[in-house]
Amino acid sequence: MCRTVGTPQVELRQAVLARNDDGARELRARLAARGTVAVNLLSSPGSGKTALLEAELGLARERGIPVAALTADLATENDAVRLARSGVPVKQVLTDGLCHLETAMLGRELDGWLPPDTRLLFVENVGNLVCPASYDLGESLRVALASVTEGEDKPLKYPTAFGLANLVLVTKTDLAAAVEFDEALFLANVARVNPGVEVVFTSARTGQGVGGLLDRACAVLDGAQPHRPVMATAPVHGHGHGHGHQAVEAPARSGGGVAAEQR
Template sequence: MCDSVDEVTRAVLAKNDGLAAGLREALARRGVSVVNLLSSPGSGKTELLGRVLARAVERSLPVAALTADLATENDAGRLARSGAPVKQLLTDGLCHLEARQLRGHVESWLPEGTSLLFVENVGNLVCPASYDLGESLRVVLMAVTEGEDKPLKYPTAFGSAHLVVLTKTDLAGPAGFDEAAFEANVQRVNPGVEVLRSCARTGAGVDALLERVLAVRDGAPVHRPPLAPRPHTHGHSHSHSHTDTHEGAEAGLVP
C-alpha cells in the first residue's frame, strides 16, 4: 500500500512540475513575475501583503494578487482595500495550491499589463512546500510568536525559500523571541538566505519587501535554496487527497 501511495504522490508532483515549468515560461513571455507566499495560519501574511499592495498602488506599479483559503472570501476583501486587483481561490478542502489552479486564473483573470502577481498560498507550511507554482520568488513568512525553532520543524518550507520574512517583530519582546537562535536555525536549513524583518502594524519592512520583489522582477539574481520542492507524506488516512480531492478541487475555485 505504501509503495502505491508513494507512486501516486510522485506522479502528481511530476505532473505539477511540468505544468509549473510551462506556466513559468508563459508568464515570462508576458513579463509577469509570480511571488509565492507561504506561512502558517496567523503569521500576519495577509496584513503584510495588503500593506505591500497598497504601497505598490501608490507607486502606480502594475500588481495583482490571488489569495487562497479553504473557505470564505475574507482575505480577498481585506486585500482589495489596497486598490490592487485581487481574486480569491477557494480550494474546497485542499491544503495547498497547484500549478494547474494558478494557470487557470492567470488565463481567465489576470489583468492585462500586470507585471507582478502575489500569490497568498493556503496557510500551511507542509503541503504548499512541495508544489512549484511557476513562481519567480518563494517567500516563507513566520511570526515571532511561532517560536525560533520553527525552521527546524519545517525544513522543507524554509529550506526551499528564496527569502524569509520575520513578521510581527513588535511582539518579539513580549513573546520572549530569541532572534539570534532563529537566525541560526534559518541558516542551518537554508545557508545564505536573507531574513527580512517586518511589522505590518508600523509599516516596517514593507518597502524593503517590495523592493526585493521588484528587483527580482527586473532580473536580479535570487538566492538558490538547497531544497527543491519535495513530496510530503500524509499517511494512509489522507492518501485519497492526491487523487479524488485533486480532481474535484476545481469545483471550489471562485470563477
C-alpha cells in the same frame, strides 16, 4: 488500526508532483513571456501574511507598479476583501478542503482574469507549511513567513518550507519583546535549513520592513537572480488529498473589513 504507507502511494505522489512540475515550468514560461513575475507566499495560519501583503500591495499601487494578488483559503472570502482595499486586482480561490494550490488550478484561475499589464503577481497560498511547500506554482520568488509568536524553531519543524525559500520574512516584530523572541536563535535555525537565505524582519502594525518584499520582487522583475536554496526539490511523502475548488473575484476596491484582523 494503523495503516502502513506503501510504495504505490509514494509512487503516485511522485507522479502527481512530476506532473505539477511540468505545469509549473510551462506557467513560468507563460508568465515570463508577458513580463510577469509570480511570488508564492507560504506561512502557517495567523502569521500576519495577509496584513503584510495588504501593505505591500498598497505601496505598489502608490509607486505605480502594476500588481495583482490571488489568495487561497479553504473557506471564506475574508482575505480577498481585505487585500482589495489596496485598490489592486484581487481574486479569491476557495479550495473546498484542499490544503494547497497546484499549478493547474492556478493557471485556470489566471486565464481571462490576470490584467495584461501585470508585472508582479502575489500568490497567497493556503495557510499551511506542509503541503504547499511541495508544489512549485511557476513562481520566480518563493517566500516563507513566520511570526515572532510562532517560536524560533519554526524553520526546524518545517524544513521543506523554509529550506526551499528564496526569502524568509519574520512578521509581527512589534510583539517580539512580549513573547521574548530570540532573533539570533531564529536566524541560526534558518541557516541550518537554508544557508545564505536573506531574512527580513517586518511589522505591518509599525511599518518596520514594509516594502522589503516589494523591493525584492521588483529586483527579480528587473533580472536579479534570487537566492538559490541548497535543497533543490521537496521530499516526497505519501499522503493524498481530495480536490475541488471554486474562485470568487473580489472587487478592485472595498471599504469592508474583517473584525479580527491579523497583525
